[in-house]
Amino acid sequence: MALWLFVFLAVISLVSALGVIVQRNPVHCLLALVLTILALAVLFIALDATVVGFLQIIVYAGAIMVLFLFVIWLLNLQAETGPTGSLALKFFGTIASAALVAELWSFLLRPHLKVKYVGESASYGTLGALSQKLFTDYLIAFEATSILLLAAIVGAVALARRAPGQRDSRQGSLP
Amino acid sequence: MINFSQINLVWLPVLPLVVIATAAMVVLLVGVRVDDEESDGLGWLALASIVIALVLALGIFGQSGIAFAGAIAIDSFSAFFELSILIAAALTVLMSLDYADEHRLPGAEYYSLLLFSVLGMMLMATASDLIVIFIGLETMSLAVYVLAGLLRRDPRSSEAAIKYFLLGAFSTGFLLYGIALIYGATGTIKLVAIHAALTGPLLSNPLLLLGLGLMLIGFGFKVAAVPFHMWTPDVYEGAPTPITAFMAVGVKIAAFAGFLRVFMVQLGPASAAWTDVMWAISALTMTVGNMLAIVQSNIKRMLAYSAIAHAGYILVALTAGGPQAGGAILYYLLGYAFTNLGAFAVVVALERRGAAGDQIADYRGLATRQPLMAAAMAIFLLSLLGIPPLVGFVGKFYLFNAAVHRGFVGLVVIGVLNSAASAYYYLSVVVAMYMQEGGFLEETRRSRPALVAAIAIALIGTVLIGIYPEPYFTAAGNAYQSAMSPEEVHAATAMAP
Structure with missing residues (x-):
């Protein structure tokens, strides 16, 4: 991957990630999150992980974002007023993120991570290679996941549907 | 092109899994057309599929190998656990038939979720790589979380479901993180390959040790070992009683299947790293479980703490390790399934809608009102306590015997003392039934043949396996041995009749 492309995408994803947490309007946060995910997806594709990149767009930027949007509408969230979260939450949040940064830093400095390629075949990261793994080595896991x-x-349906005794009382209260 | 021969499809040994999965979906499809009040047919359908799977699982005995590129172990170990799980499932369905009607539980969801969780349990018992164990555990847990909350009009049931779900999801995170770290340390998720990789410097690899610890927490939660037991009493009390029984037996058997296969069979070379921790967990589990059971006044909570204590007894043998202990655990779990399900079936028979009848005080004078029911309950409780010749005694004897042989005398002394202490709360129920007056008058209801059949089967199992333990114990020992040295099963040999 060209350096300019990496820098470009990295800046976009970092700036939009900041946008997710500093904006007050939940819908604006959501749009910033979509931008972050798209930038990450392009990064994945540039790293030859084609399938992961497209799944990132289809599943996260597509399906899950729509779900988030529905939740925001259903709960009728407004722009927040004032800071949220207790002091203890912010304190431990800062410590946790500092620890994560330190951990990543120490891992990235390790010499063995500077290896460029791990001798994978040319089809590495393609849909064909992934599906071949899924339907051979991981067949049982794949099928079991669909059952799961x-x-x-x-x-979810069993818990969300109206209980037999509640048929009449709840009909009026639903939007 | 894809080379299909490398998948190593071996269908016959996974047929029990296929049958249960298909049955769950059929129950769901048929259930759409069935009213909640008429769910009996779905129950019988589920029971039929369980019996078919049981017969098919018998065919796995005597084999020893792995298939599906190392994802599935085909050996007597899986067969033995599958049988125990399916027996537990069958008794649970028998208990549920009338219960589901009376409490107006949604039949299609109830029985299909029950079968899904059975499928997850069987996957855990047969899995031979960490991913499949994890997926099996999740399938089982998700279904049971929902089943615990199906009594929609009882707030205790909703509380049980949400508590179990939140803490369960949390513990699953530990398990998954542990799996990830073990993958990082060994470079594989196949248990056999991990076993082969565990030599020399890797044994003190911090990633591996951390991974082991996290997996221990994950499994400890599922078997309700102290200090990961906090959820147990509330969840057991709030869930529908047949589901409580299913959790106390089925979930525990499946979790121990995974626990045993991962820790005793495949991570045996690393046992030095976890023996001390397991020793402490085992001693704590027995002691805390028994001490808290003594002060309970609700019979479901009492049985919940008793289930914790029994997990502690099993952990004694797990701590000791070795083939003798492995066989003892398998035998104990089989006997425990009959005994505990029987006790819960009696609770189902006596409780009345609206929570009356689940206090120990309600059992006063039961012997004069319903002598047969009281006698059955007494036998189950005495077996849980460990009175010869019932299966509880024989199982405990094998567990402790195996631990003594490996030199864990201190732990066994703690176990025996605990066992003696448990007499207090088991016998107090027996005393209430036979020597006290009062209690409450059970509803005189239509006869419930399925429930009576469940109690009868549990009774026969409790007595028979206890009086004549030899064949079952030998089978359990062989089953444990078969898991020790798996070889790739080839389609040709496995398909042969």
């Missing part, structure tokens, strides 16, 4: 998701959906 089905169980989660059934569970």
